[in-house]
Amino acid sequence: MAVDDKMVARVAGLARLKLAPEEGAKMTRELNNILGWIDQLQAVETGNTQPMNAVMPITREWRADVVTDGNIAEDVLANAPEAAHGFFAVPKVIE
Amino acid sequence: MTTPYTDGPAGTYTIEGQTGPWELVIGLEVHAQVTSNSKLFSGAATEFGAEPNSQVSLVDAAMPGMLPVLNGECVAQAVRTGLALGATINRWSRFDRKNYFYADLPQGYQISQFQHPVVGEGAIEVETDDGQKTTVGIERIHLEQDAGKSIHDLSPTMSYVDLNRSGVALMEIVSKPDIRSPQEAGAYVGQLRSILRAIGTCDGNMQEGSMRADVNVSVRKPGAPFGTRCEIKNVNSIRFIQQAIVSEAKRQVEILESGGQIRQETRLFDPETQETRSLRSKEDAHDYRYFPEPDLLPLELTEEFIAECKASLPELPAAKRARYENELALSPYLAGVLTADAEHARWFETLLADSARRQGKPEIDVAERAANWMTGDLFGALNKLDLDISASPVTPTQGGELLALMADGTLSGPLAKQVFEIMLETRENPGDIAEARGLKQVSDTGALETAIAEVLAANPDKLAEYRSGKDKLFGFFVGQVMKASGGKANPAVVNELLKKALA
Numbered sequence: 001m002a003v004d005d006k007m008v009a010r011v012a013g014l015a016r017l018k019l020a021p022e023e024g025a026k027m028t029r030e031l032n033n034i035l036g037w038i039d040q041l042q043a044v045e046t047g048n049t050q051p052m053n054a055v056m057p058i059t060r061e062w063r064a065d066v067v068t069d070g071n072i073a074e075d076v077l078a079n080a081p082e083a084a085h086g087f088f089a090v091p092k093v094i095e
Numbered sequence: 096m097t098t099p100y101t102d103g104p105a106g107t108y109t110i111e112g113q114t115g116p117w118e119l120v121i122g123l124e125v126h127a128q129v130t131s132n133s134k135l136f137s138g139a140a141t142e143f144g145a146e147p148n149s150q151v152s153l154v155d156a157a158m159p160g161m162l163p164v165l166n167g168e169c170v171a172q173a174v175r176t177g178l179a180l181g182a183t184i185n186r187w188s189r190f191d192r193k194n195y196f197y198a199d200l201p202q203g204y205q206i207s208q209f210q211h212p213v214v215g216e217g218a219i220e221v222e223t224d225d226g227q228k229t230t231v232g233i234e235r236i237h238l239e240q241d242a243g244k245s246i247h248d249l250s251p252t253m254s255y256v257d258l259n260r261s262g263v264a265l266m267e268i269v270s271k272p273d274i275r276s277p278q279e280a281g282a283y284v285g286q287l288r289s290i291l292r293a294i295g296t297c298d299g300n301m302q303e304g305s306m307r308a309d310v311n312v313s314v315r316k317p318g319a320p321f322g323t324r325c326e327i328k329n330v331n332s333i334r335f336i337q338q339a340i341v342s343e344a345k346r347q348v349e350i351l352e353s354g355g356q357i358r359q360e361t362r363l364f365d366p367e368t369q370e371t372r373s374l375r376s377k378e379d380a381h382d383y384r385y386f387p388e389p390d391l392l393p394l395e396l397t398e399e400f401i402a403e404c405k406a407s408l409p410e411l412p413a414a415k416r417a418r419y420e421n422e423l424a425l426s427p428y429l430a431g432v433l434t435a436d437a438e439h440a441r442w443f444e445t446l447l448a449d450s451a452r453r454q455g456k457p458e459i460d461v462a463e464r465a466a467n468w469m470t471g472d473l474f475g476a477l478n479k480l481d482l483d484i485s486a487s488p489v490t491p492t493q494g495g496e497l498l499a500l501m502a503d504g505t506l507s508g509p510l511a512k513q514v515f516e517i518m519l520e521t522r523e524n525p526g527d528i529a530e531a532r533g534l535k536q537v538s539d540t541g542a543l544e545t546a547i548a549e550v551l552a553a554n555p556d557k558l559a560e561y562r563s564g565k566d567k568l569f570g571f572f573v574g575q576v577m578k579a580s581g582g583k584a585n586p587a588v589v590n591e592l593l594k595k596a597l598a
Contacts, residue, residue, distance in 0.1 A: 010382075011384075014194075014195075014196070014382055014384070015194075015196065015203075016196045053189065053387065053392075053393045054392045054393060056392065058392050058393060058395055059392075060167075060395070061164065061165075061392075062164075062165050062166065062167030062170070063133070063138065063164045063165060063166045063167065064166075064167065064168075065131050065132045065133055065166055065167070065168030065169070066132060066133060066138065067132055067133050067138060067139065067140040068133070068138030069133075069137055069138035069139045069152035069153075069154075070138070070139035070140050070149060070150045070151060070152055071149055071150075072151070072152070072153075073146070073147070073148040073149050073151070075153070076148050076151045076153070076156045076258065077148060082253070084250070084253070084255065085147070085249075085255070086146060086147040086148055086149075086257075087147050087148065087246070087249075087255035087256055087257055088148075088198075088255065088256035088257075088258070089250070089253040089254075089255055089256075090198045090253060090254050090255075090256060091252075091253065091254070092247065092250075092252055092253055092254050093197070093198050093245060093247070093254045094247055094254075
């Protein structure tokens with residue numbers, strides 16, 4: 001599999017990344033290198049191998065349904081470029 | 096142009112176009128907020144209406160390095176829901192990342208379940224208002240995170256974001272495209288809501304956004320294959336769901352009949368204009384780039400865990416309704432009304448038990464009166480006061496006392512209504528009210544005989560007419576005696592004594 005500049009521009013658009021044409025071209029080259037390695041991996045016969053879903057043994061580490069966190073609005077907003085009245089303030093988004 | 100809907104030949108719902116009737120095919124994705132104390136992957140609280148960003152942990156705000164840890168109760172709630180909908184519980188499921196960009200989604204992705212949901216296929220039976228029953232298949236239920244909330248109208252230049260909802264657990268309940276009319280869609284959502292409320296897995300509060308639906312609509316000529324569908328996003332009341340379906344189906348019929356094609360797209364319903372409008376078309380539809388969530392292990396369920404979930408389920412609305420019909424001999428209508436809402440059923444059962452105890456009778460003997468009083472007098476009063484059953488000024492045991500006072504003749508029907516009005520206002524017990532305000536029914540023959548004698552003496556002309564054969568005047572005398580007693584006379588006793596006096 002390989003990607004072209006158009007595909008890279010589309011994925012960048014979906015991820016809200018602004019790429020200059022030359023950056024896009026560079027990204028296409030790099031991604032195609034990576035996809036080349038994936039193609040190499042595809043050569044391995046895996047028809048009889050179960051997919052590995054986790055590298056850890058599966059244990060059921062569930063949380064109890066209790067409130068243990070929150071009430072840290074100040075911390076949550078500390079890195080926000082802009083905040084107002086306890087909210088994050090972002091450029092107006094209307095779909 | 097289309098005309099409003101009509102009923103097709105086989106009683107199926109159709110929309111009448113210029114080229115004949117069109118059938119609707121509808122599927123619903125209901126997003127139900129899971130009832131839990133803390134969020135799906137963090138220990139922050141889920142309560143509605145808190146100060147902005149006060150119920151947010153660093154996990155919910157997607158600070159770098161934060162890792163999700165699954166809340167076991169949310170899993171149990173999804174499994175309970177699946178069991179209540181007769182669905183398969185998948186012993187192995189998995190979380191996936193759904194990538195999209197929006198200001199109120201700090202992670203840049205939503206943790207959801209795409210390929211392997213926790214609950215598989217099931218079905219529920221729904222009944223429309225006109226009594227038609229139909230089965231709606233459930234395709235799947237998966238667990239996912241809610242996003243934050245954007246507020247666009249507080250500032251002219253900025254959107255404000257509150258992350259309190261971010262990370263709250265949702266169940267997405269996906270139906271099969273089995274729904275054929277707005278009525279069925281309404282009945283399906285109503286039935287789903289009633290089940291979720293009964294088992295306590297979602298509070299069903301549509302105003303607060305605890306339940307909202309994405310509605311998939313397509314139209315076809317009867318018997319034809321499914322047409323291209325459009326999805327109407329985020330509709331938050333049963334009435335709006337029904338209106339959106341009608342409006343969207345009409346739009347599609349008009350396009351198809353004028354030779355056009357339906358574009359598969361996401362639309363929004365505007366209740367003001369009663370129209371749907373395009374939100375985004377398929378071309379720039381989200382490409383979610385799903386992949387398995389690397390921060391979480393697959394979700395494996397043991398038989399023991401599923402058995403515990405099953406054991407924790409209360410009686411479901413359909414079973415309760417059948418029991419009310421069979422064991423309490425209530426009409427299907429009353430049984431349906433009382434079991435549609437879990438709170439109502441709980442109230443009724445306390446009323447019934449109290450009523451039976453006070454009257455020393457088995458529940459079946461007092462059930463119909465109790466059900467009629469509750470659905471008639473009580474619901475009428477609550478409706479007028481715009482109150483929920485949980486805020487009723489009258490308690491079930493006070494209701495039981497009132498019914499007992501009617502049963503033993505202390506209160507006549509009209510007197511009971513008077514006492515009930517006072518109960519609503521003062522919250523006093525009916526026995527105390529009747530005692531203190533002298534509203535008890537008078538069955539004392541001596542007092543009534545005196546009243547009758549006075550009425551007859553005061554109306555010699557009417558008496559003469561009656562004696563000369565005008566039988567209808569009997570009612571007049573009963574009325575006069577009742578009036579003289581201030582409405583408190585026992586009508587049965589008055590009848591009996593009057594007959595004697597006029598004989």
